[in-house]
Amino acid sequence: MIQQALFVITLGVAIYFIRKRVLRLWANIKQGKDRVINDRPGERLSNMVLVAFGQKKMFKKFIPAFLHLFIYVGFVVINLEVLEFIIDGVAGTHRIFAPYLGGFYTVLMNIFEFLALAVLLSCVFFLIRRNVLKIKRFHAAELTAWPRLDANIILCTEIVLMLAILNMNAADQVLQQLGADHYTPTGKLVLSSFFVPLYDSLSETALAVIERGAWWFHIIGILAFAVYVTYSKHLHIFLAFPNTYFANLEPKGHMKNMPVVTNEVKLMLGLADANATPPAEPGRFGARDVRDLSWNNLMAAYSCTECGRCTAECPANLTGKKLSPRKIMMDTRDRMEEIGKSLESGGPGAEDGKFLLGDYITKEEINACTSCNACVEACPVMINPLEIILELRRYVAMEESGSPASWNSMFQNIETSFAPWKFPPSDRFKWAQD
Amino acid sequence: MNVVTMADMAAKGESPEVLFWVGCAGSFDDRYKRVTRAFVKILQAVNINFAVLGPEETCTGDPARRAGNEFLFQMQAMSNIQVLNGYNIKKIVTACPHCFNTIKNEYPELGGNYEVIHHSAFLQQLIQEGKIKVEGGSFKGKKITYHDSCYLGRANNIYEAPRSVLEALDADLVEMKRCRTTGLCCGAGGAQMFKEPEKGDKDINIERTEEALATGATTIAVACPFCMTMLSDGVKGKERENDVKVKDLAELIAESQGLQ
Structure with a gap:
């Protein structure tokens, strides 16, 4: 008894x-942003059965x-x-x-x-x-x-x-x-x-x-x-x-669209549909902290077991740059934990003056990414560190205008010459004359 | 060379079978202009009814988007889509994997729906249909290695089309250790092409070039303008430009057809 x-x-x-x-x-x-992921349940189930249950990607x-x-x-x-x-x-x-x-x-x-x-x-x-x-x-x-x-x-x-x-x-x-x-x-x-x-x-x-x-x-x-x-x-x-x-089913080269930007660009170009309801104001363009990321990015951070196959394949990391996709996931998780702990003890939570970008992940790290998808391909449980990196870059470019100087010149070239290099647009068709 | 623009065609009330999207590198980069011309020569040799946008083409917005500037990307995308839809374009071929990826995967959400083909798949098709006949000639027995472009390979699962084009040349195709899904990036993707690399021990293109040279290949085949630049620079850096050539698939096919 x-x-x-x-x-x-x-x-x-x-x-x-x-x-x-x-x-x-x-x-x-x-804490992450809502994102409805309910398309193609069959494909999703098959990913779960093959990759999680069947450990398909482990066998590389x-x-x-x-x-x-x-x-x-x-x-x-x-x-x-x-x-x-x-x-x-x-x-x-x-x-x-x-x-x-x-x-x-x-x-x-x-x-x-x-x-x-x-x-x-x-x-x-x-x-x-x-x-x-x-x-x-x-x-x-x-x-x-x-x-x-x-x-x-x-x-x-x-x-x-x-x-x-x-x-x-x-x-x-x-x-x-x-x-x-x-x-x-x-x-x-x-x-x-x-x-x-x-x-x-x-x-x-x-x-x-x-x-x-x-x-x-x-x-x-x-x-x-x-x-x-x-x-x-x-x-x-x-x-x-x-x-x-819940992993991404689109081709890996596809970058998540920002409908709020589409709306503004359509207005600027006079293409807006008068009857369309404007989407809600975004808190921020891109991501500065974990709350600006989608819930599935945050769940991915908790799913990471730090095996480091992503980092072992990362061309930036392999050549000695500071970027490590594994660190991106660990930092995202650690920042979530920090906020969670603070909330549990009645602290300020996310309003503690700290941010994922800056206090955990530096610009040097995200700027080194070639978006080559090697990390995404390598992950045995289909985590996508690239999506987080690109969201952080969006914040830097659109909210801070803090991209590297040569990227800002590239933006300017596209705006004025419609090409990333500074060539006169009238020369675009010259290749056919040589 | 005589290349028809969409504006010319539309004026005559004609429409092309396919639009050739040249891309910024294909239009302005001296090295890649040669690839553009090689591809045009092939299209003309097999009598494909094609047109280009010419001065009406602008950057797809790919580097702006990858560098985080979504506004600029969407401005570019929307105005390109307006032009393409204005000409009622249905099918697009391009020699740039970045343009290919953007138009194929990212324009549909913004109202641009086209059948988009990368030139590697287009060439593969022409070979399979027998429109291009490669006689075993100058490439026989030559060692060629193929460098996977990330935006073709991992980004869009195109691994076999470029290889099957090279196999048609009857060359000795040798693989690098890191190939297909584990192919190492040239270092230029994600807008890296437009800035200096971050601090590190080594440049990515040198790491990749060393791997390519280690195969003993005398030709490094590429299918992307950025990979072309990065690997050409790498080969020069290793002082091997005299015995190792970096060439695009279209150039190799054009050579095999005596079109160069």
Whole structure:
């Protein structure tokens, strides 16, 4: 009874924190501008199934794709066992599914154990890649102490959780052999039986403590991890799905139109439709802060797991410029977090005198972008850093007239000579005369 | 060379099969004017009924939009659309991927709806239809590498048309390590063409040129005026302009037809 009560309290605490955080994330994302994305649901669903569920874009790099797949399948499948944990915890039962599923339960548990080992080994490989082999994209400038620690915490937590499962099953098997009360036979669990020699000389009481300890450790670990994930780059495990669903379906070269500008230009050219209702005044042309971006840009920032494939492909970054598409996404997220935290503590929120452009992202960074779409192509979850960069440039050009001097000359040339270079328009057709 | 403008055609009450959108680089840049003329020679050789806007053409607005100046972009776009719609243009071919991308993907929202074809796809079609016959000649066995323009490739998923044009030349097509979806930008897109690069360790065009030279190709084929400038500068920077040529697809086809 005490265990049941403790379990329900633990579960309640975890749910309380997760709910609170999810509402904050939702509010942060909703700071962005509305944008209706409801066209072509079939194509969107297919992107989600292939890219998020099927991990299609991960397989451009085979080794990490394979290791990642183990962790992903392990996560999804082992969570079925968590369902049993929760029912057992609330009802005070032990392995409630075992008697009903019989031999199939043994098969299932063995699959879980195999996956647990695969997850464990993959995490070890990933830790080696990050910390020993020092793969370049994990050691870029924007990966400061916290993002690196975040990655290592996630990997180590997963290893520890998997070890807990295997040890719990080992102790459980010994208890079954001893015929202890409540320990329903599970059949032979192949991998965890390798741990049995550690335990088979212990007393029944000691074993029960270890088994219960591992059980509690695992479930508290999972619940704590679930809370942690919502504060971490690991959010991609959930947000990859909506992010791929709402991803851009237009050709990548297409830049989002600004209807409010269309309206003004039509007025200037005398093309305006007298009956057209003018669109609402924009807060700002382009984006200076996260609130000027669309909600889907903000959701994308939370979907980013900082893998750095975008930055590894960015021609500006590769040649030593300050621009890093990954940093654009991390900055967008960090600015949202800053505003969210301030609002939670009754602070000024977005009115704190700080801005995404200037306090987080510099003009030097956005000016270096060639709009080549390499970052967009590289992202395994279809994040679009380019859209944010171009929105920031729009703010600089239209609200500040702060573009680089040579761009301002280029604008002037287009205005006066109708070409980006200063040639007389009358020379435009001269190529045919030479 | 005798090239008909839309104004001439409209005066005679005629309409062309296709409008050739020359673009600013094709009109003013000395190097790219040669590409414009090569493409015109091909169109004339295969008797395509085409016209150009001539002095009525203006910048599509692409660099202004990418640099953030949406007003200027839309001013350009609207006035171009007025001209194009005024002539009732249905089909446009252009040798510039930036013009291609803008007219094809961004003009429809502003009232300009046309069938837009990049010259690489147009040439591919002419070859497939047998209108251009490339006899295995001067290109046989020559090493050519193709540099993907971002605005053709990733921006519009056109990877195969330029390659199939080059394959028709019977040349030895060698790929760079970064090609197709992972092709490295020449460094000029997003209005970079019109300013100095930001501070860094290296210029992007040099990085790309080194990769192209590493293939051992003697011809670097391009399909974009900005890539042409950036890679030509890169080849000069590496002092290889005597043995390595940067050429547009249209120039290569024109050469193979004895039109140059």
